[in-house]
Structure formats: structure tokens, C-alpha cells
Amino acid sequence: xxxxxxxxETFDNLFLIIAHFIRGLFADPQSVxxxxxxxxxxxxxxxxxxxxxxxxxxxxxxKVAGWTxxxxxxxxxxxxxxxxxxADALKLMGKEDITxxxxxxxxxxxxxxxxxxxxMMTLAVIPYGNGLAPINLDLGIFYxxxxxxxxxxxxxxxxxxxxxxYSLLGGMRAVAQMISYEIPLLFSxxxxxxxxxxxxxxxxxxxxxxxxxxxxxxxxxxxxIIAGMAELNRAPFDLVEAxxxxxxxxxxxxxxxxxxxxxLGEYGNMTAVSxxxxxxxxxxxxxxxxxxxxxxxxxKVGIIIFFIMWARWTFPRIRIDHLMHLAWKVLLPLSILxxxxxxxxxxxxxxxxxx
Amino acid sequence: MFGxxxxxxxxxxxxxxxxxxxxxxxxxxKPNLPIRVRSSMGLEREKCISCNMCAMACPNGVxxxxxxxxxxxNKKVLKSYQMDVGRCLFCGMxxxxxxxxxxTVTQEYENSVFEPGDMQWDMIKRAERKGKVG
Numbered sequence: 001x002x003x004x005x006x007x008x009e010t011f012d013n014l015f016l017i018i019a020h021f022i023r024g025l026f027a028d029p030q031s032v033x034x035x036x037x038x039x040x041x042x043x044x045x046x047x048x049x050x051x052x053x054x055x056x057x058x059x060x061x062x063k064v065a066g067w068t069x070x071x072x073x074x075x076x077x078x079x080x081x082x083x084x085x086x087a088d089a090l091k092l093m094g095k096e097d098i099t100x101x102x103x104x105x106x107x108x109x110x111x112x113x114x115x116x117x118x119x120m121m122t123l124a125v126i127p128y129g130n131g132l133a134p135i136n137l138d139l140g141i142f143y144x145x146x147x148x149x150x151x152x153x154x155x156x157x158x159x160x161x162x163x164x165x166y167s168l169l170g171g172m173r174a175v176a177q178m179i180s181y182e183i184p185l186l187f188s189x190x191x192x193x194x195x196x197x198x199x200x201x202x203x204x205x206x207x208x209x210x211x212x213x214x215x216x217x218x219x220x221x222x223x224x225i226i227a228g229m230a231e232l233n234r235a236p237f238d239l240v241e242a243x244x245x246x247x248x249x250x251x252x253x254x255x256x257x258x259x260x261x262x263x264l265g266e267y268g269n270m271t272a273v274s275x276x277x278x279x280x281x282x283x284x285x286x287x288x289x290x291x292x293x294x295x296x297x298x299x300k301v302g303i304i305i306f307f308i309m310w311a312r313w314t315f316p317r318i319r320i321d322h323l324m325h326l327a328w329k330v331l332l333p334l335s336i337l338x339x340x341x342x343x344x345x346x347x348x349x350x351x352x353x354x355x
Numbered sequence: 356m357f358g359x360x361x362x363x364x365x366x367x368x369x370x371x372x373x374x375x376x377x378x379x380x381x382x383x384x385k386p387n388l389p390i391r392v393r394s395s396m397g398l399e400r401e402k403c404i405s406c407n408m409c410a411m412a413c414p415n416g417v418x419x420x421x422x423x424x425x426x427x428x429n430k431k432v433l434k435s436y437q438m439d440v441g442r443c444l445f446c447g448m449x450x451x452x453x454x455x456x457x458x459t460v461t462q463e464y465e466n467s468v469f470e471p472g473d474m475q476w477d478m479i480k481r482a483e484r485k486g487k488v489g
Contacts, residue, residue: 067372075380314368315361 012292015132042134046124050116054267059085061309068313095256100163103253108161112254112261114154119268121147126275127202129285129294140201141193144276145186148231151269152178155233155240158250158262170249173320174240178231180327185227187335188220191342192280201276205284212283219338221281223331228273229308230327232266236315239323274304388462393445395463398436398478402457405431409449409458415442418449433479440466441474 010017019038023029026037059074059082066073074081099105125140127133137143152175159171193199195216196207204213214221230237241249251262278284278300285293318326379386388394405422417439422431447460468474 064372068368070371070374070377072376072378310365310368310372314364 012130012294014292015129015294042124043120046120046134049123050119050264050268050271053271054264055085055089057267057270057305058088058263060305061312064306064309065313068310089260092260093257097256097258098253100253102163104161104163106161107157108253109258111154111158111161111250112258112265114157115151115265116261116268118147118151118154119265119272122272123268123275125201126272126279127205127284128297129292131202132285132294133202136202137200139199141189141199141204141276141280144201144272145182145189148269148272149178149182151265155250158254162250162253164253166247167250167252170240170242170246170252173246174233174250176320177233177237177239177323177327180324181227181230181237181331184223184327184331184335185231187332187339188217188223188227189280190335191217191220191338194339194342194346201279201284204280205286208283208286212281212286214281217281217338217342219334219341221277223335223338224277224281225304225307227327227331228277229311230323232270232273232308234266234270234308235312236318237323238312238317239320242317270305270308271301274301274308277304388464392462392464393447393460395461395466396438396440396443396445396450396476396478397459397461398482399457399459400433400436400479400482402455403433403436404455404457405433406454408452408454412448412452414446414448415444417443436478438476438478439474440476441471 019041022041023034023038026034028034062084063073063081072080074084077083077087099108122144124134125137125143127136133140155174155178156171159167159169159174162168192204192213195213196204198204198207207213233240239245241251246252251259254262275297278297282300282304284300285297287293287296287299291299405420407420410416410418410420419435419437419439421434423434424430425432445460450456450458450460453459
């Protein structure tokens with residue numbers, strides 16, 4: 001292997017080399033069994049990413065909340081409180097698992113599992129580095145959006161299954177909000193798809209070798225971040241679990257590990273939305289060769305996650321009619337305008353370049 | 356500009372984020388109390404002349420003291436000095452009225468106890484514990 005002569009390139013392709021080595025353990029490196037083993041390893045890696053993301057992000061969220069209000073945040077367990085989430089997770093596991101007497105038991109129990117499964121499914125198509133997508137899907141963006149839309153169903157299931165009026169109100173708010181914001185979210189990504197002529201996230205990242213799409217599609221990026229925050233049900237769009245209005249929305253009746261699954265799912269979804277933003281608009285793993293590709297990718301994801309948290313601890317909650325107004329009367333026309341301008345731009349570009 | 360307020364808000368929170376914490380790390384770091392704080396009482400036994408004026412001045416009847424007459428010097432000597440701190444307001448009237456400044460208001464503040472009975476302070480013992488008995 002000549003790559004070993006260049007340490008940075010080796011580090012960049014570290015995971016590919018490991019994967020190649022594991023495949024090499026089989027008699028036929030392309031056999032069904034080798035593929036199955038690699039699929040299982042990929043699955044485990046994605047699960048680890050979701051769980052690690054939740055562990056780190058829950059603490060980071062509390063730290064950011066503290067810093068914005070000039071507090072240090074949790075600071076008791078471990079160095080500067082960085083082990084706090086582990087204690088929280090253990091506490092959640094030790095809690096009693098309550099199912100309300102009047103609940104629709106099957107729906108009540110299956111809803112948190114769906115929420116938790118979705119980020120694992122969506123994070124599986126993200127390219128974490130050059131050739132590092134766990135599943136290299138041709139319809140990547142399409143699949144990502146289709147899967148993340150299922151979380152709406154899980155929210156209304158949780159709301160209905162709890163047999164509690166606050167839960168049901170929260171669930172219905174979730175449906176109204178998430179269906180509305182799905183449309184600008186989808187349309188904002190359409191401009192990029194028009195430029196690259198591909199749904200494949202790997203191809204989209206390759207196309208950003210010279211210029212990240214945030215510079216070509218600044219409007220789309222802003223729309224995507226706003227709609228993504230609404231899709232995640234995070235403040236200032238946290239009408240679904242607005243504590244002061246509907247107790248905790250669909251999560252009201254959940255306790256212990258089931259509630260923990262909702263939490264894991266929320267932070268997993270946040271990672272997924274940020275990962276898609278980093279992939280589509282910020283150039284994914286592309287970056288100056290001073291750092292390996294996957295480090296660049298996680299750096300960009302981290303910046304977007306930090307921005308989402310920063311916005312959460314800055315803005316007050318939006319009113320429900322303003323929320324709908326923003327989606328249908330502001331973001332949707334803007335995203336359609338963006339598509340129109342992108343089409344015009346592509347037409348002019350072809351005219352000039354003679355394509 | 357539309358959305359200018361949002362950006363201003365983000366700027367303010369970012370400034371707060373990178374700015375210094377205002378939290379006081381209490382158990383590790385003791386606070387600097389204002390000079391007017393009244394949170395505890397202290398007695399200097401050798402100054403006390405057992406005149407009972409503190410007990411008379413107290414609005415809640417917190418202070419109970421007993422004394423004995425010393426035969427040789429013909430002066431009253433303090434025998435016991437009890438304060439029921441659970442009822443004390445820390446108004447400082449007792450210290451105000453004390454003619455020899457034997458009783459003073461102090462600024463110790465970690466006064467919480469586990470048992471209700473612990474709120475009966477034996478001021479002489481407390482003074483001995485502080486090493487102030489002459």
C-alpha cells in the first residue's frame with residue numbers, strides 16, 4: 001500500500017483500511033458473508049454514533065444553557081461535570097416504568113421505539129468521510145426526508161396512546177407543525193439537487209470540492225436551518241412539548257427508560273439534521289488537508305449543533321399561529337423563489353458556458 | 356432589516372456565553388457578606404455582668420440566663436445562658452442593650468441543624484468551642 005507513505009492520507013482513509021482488513025479475513029472478500037459482516041459492523045457504528053451523540057449533546061445542551069445565563073452548568077460529577085449524563089442515564093434506568101391504566105398499551109410502548117429507530121436509519125446514509133457512508137444510497141436525500149417524516153406518526157402515536165388530553169394536544173400540534181415545515185425543508189434541498197443532478201449524498205459532497213453550496217444557496221441554507229429546527233421540535237419551535245402550555249406534550253405520561261428513549265431520539269434526530277446540513281450545504285468531509293475528512297465532517301456538524309442550541313437558549317417560544325404563518329406565508333414562498341432562481345441560474349450558466 | 360432583533364439577541368447571548376460566570380461556588384468559596392448582615396450571636400462570658408437586660412429586651416423571649424452571687428466579690432456570676440435560636444429574629448436588640456458589649460451579633464451563617472433540640476444554643480459552650488473563654 002503506497003498510502004502508508006503519507007501519514008495524513010492514511011489517517012484520512014483509516015476506516016477504509018480497517019474495513020479492507022476485515023474483508024480480507026474472509027476467503028472471498030466480496031462474498032455474502034463478508035457483506036453481511038460489514039453491514040452488521042456499520043449498523044453497530046451508527047448505533048454507537050446515536051448513543052454517543054445523545055450522551056455528549058445532553059451535557060453540552062446543559063452547559064450551553066448555563067453559559068448563556070452566566071452559570072457554569074453541571075459541575076459536580078467528574079472533571080468540570082463532564083460525567084453528569086452518565087449519572088442521569090443511570091437514574092433514568094433505575095426509575096419505575098409506568099404505563100397509565102387507560103393507555104393504548106401497544107401504541108404507547110411502540111412510539112418511543114420508533115422515535116429512537118429513526119435517527120439510526122437516517123444517519124446510515126450520511127457520508128462521514130471519503131467513501132465512508134455506511135449505506136451508499138442513490139436516493140439518499142429522498143430516503144433521509146422520507147424516514148425523518150415518520151417521526152410525525154410516532155409523536156401522534158405517543159399522544160394518542162397516552163390517553164391524556166395534554167398528550168393528545170401535543171401530538172396534534174406535532175402533526176400540524178411537522179407536516180407544515182416538511183415542505184420548506186424539502187424545497188430548500190431541491191436547489192442543491194438541481195445543481196448536482198443527483199439525490200446521492202456522496203455525489204453532492206463530491207460536487208462541493210471547490211465551493212460549498214452554502215455560498216451558492218445561502219437562502220436555502222437559512223430556510224433549511226429554520227425548518228430543521230421546527231422539524232426537531234426544539235425551541236423556539238418547541239410547541240409540541242411546551243411545558244407551560246401542554247405540560248410536556250406527548251411525553252407527559254412517559255417515565256424512566258421510555259422517556260429516555262424519546263430523549264435519545266431527539267438528540268439523535270438533531271445530529272441527523274445537522275449532519276444533513278453539513279453534508280448538503282457545508283461540504284461534508286471536504287476541507288483543507290490539514291485535518292482528515294471525518295474530523296472536518298464532525299467539526300461542521302458540531303458548529304451547526306452549537307448554533308441550534310444557541311438559538312434555543314436565546315429565543316422565546318413562537319406562538320402557534322405565528323408558527324403556521326412563518327411556514328406557509330414566509331418560508332414556502334421563499335423556498336419556491338429559491339428554486340426558481342436556482343433554475344434561472346443554471347439556465348444562464350449553461351447559456352454562457354454553452355452546455 | 357427584517358430579523359435584526361433576532362441577530363441582536365443572538366449577539367447578546369453569545370457575549371454572555373464567552374463572558375465570565377457570575378456563579379459563586381459556595382461550599383468551596385465563602386461569600387463576602389455585607390457588613391450589616393446579622394446571622395448569629397456571640398457571648399463573651401467574662402464581660403457579662405448577668406444584668407438580664409438582654410432577656411428583657413428580647414421581643415420573643417429567646418434568652419434565658421441564670422446567675423449566682425459570688426460571696427467574696429459580691430458580684431453576680433453567669434451560670435448558664437440559653438438561647439432558643441428557633442425563635443430568634445436576629446434583630447440585635449439584645450446586643451444593642453448590653454451595657455458591657457458582652458453579647459454581640461456575629462456573621463457566622465452555617466447555622467442549620469438536624470434536630471430541633473439543637474436549636475437550643477448554650478452560649479457558654481459555644482463561646483468555649485470558639486476558644487474565646489477567658
